[in-house]
Amino acid sequence: MAYTAGILCSFWIIVSALLTLRTMGKQAGWGFQLQSPGFVVAMACLLFFMALSLAGMFDLGLTLTSAGDNLARKGGYAGSFFTGVLATVVATPCTAPLTGAAIGFALSQSVLVTFTVFTSLALGLALPYLALTFVPGWAKRLPRPGRWMETLKQLTSVPLFLTVVWLVWVYGRLSGAEQETAPIMSLDCWLGC
Secondary structure: OHHHHHHHHHHHHHHHHHHHHHHOOOOOOOOHHHHOHHHHHHHHHHHHHHHHHHOOOOOOOHHHHOOOHHHHOOOHHHHHHHHHHHHHHHHHHHHHHHHHHHHHHHHOOOHHHHHHHHHHHHHHHHHHHHHHHHOHHHHHHOOOOOOHHHHHHHHHHHHHHHHHHHHHHHHHHHHHHHHOHHHHHHHHHHOOO
């Protein structure tokens, strides 16, 4: 329950920030930070080094990997709560392709609808652990650690490398959009916009 509370609180902080930006007249949504070329470059570099680490080229140092993990390793309810917060921070950027339509809809609705949609997304993220809490016998059916985990780790580097390629493409579009505004507008007009 504390883990679920950590996820819920994290999502509520995210949606509160987005709604605050919306009331201030800013254009903000899920992934709005991808409109900043500097952020895109920073993310591409970070993901590239993470992908290299997952591929087995090197291991990230313990101080780097445990930066957010210290709070999650606390015992009791506080540790469970911060594990939920950490899960939100780590997992939510990866959900954009799957939840983009729901988030886009939510951000264009009333505050109540927006909070309801984000709360549903948070509960969906927490559901696997919540289900194991209520039915602990299901944990016996989970795969045991072994050599397969190293192979899976290396396979997960592939989507990260693909994401880096996509971020480089986004950066190219962002930096090129400033220089090519006139031709793009004339092409839009030519197409009958």
